[in-house]
Amino acid sequence: MTTELEKVSQDQMLSQFKERYQKCIAENQQLAAKIKENEVTALKLQGAIEALEYYNPPQETAAPEIPADDVTDGSPELTE
Secondary structure, three states: OOOOOOOOOHHHHHHHHHHHHHHHHHHHHHHHHHHHHHHHHHHHHHHHHHHHHHHOOOOOOOOOOOOHHHOOOOOOOOOO
């Protein structure tokens, strides 16, 4: 199995690396801006959720009542 190597001049390689580097920097800046935008939106949503929950607390359902004769303290019964 033979592998052919592509030969590129150092000047061309340097140019390609610089171009890729600039693209990476630009993409990172775009992603950082998107993250900041998402953080702002998330904080606004969190505030709205907290306000809605404060003014309209979720209705808690009452626990089903257990008849008095069915209540145990959870300890095993002793048998004699």
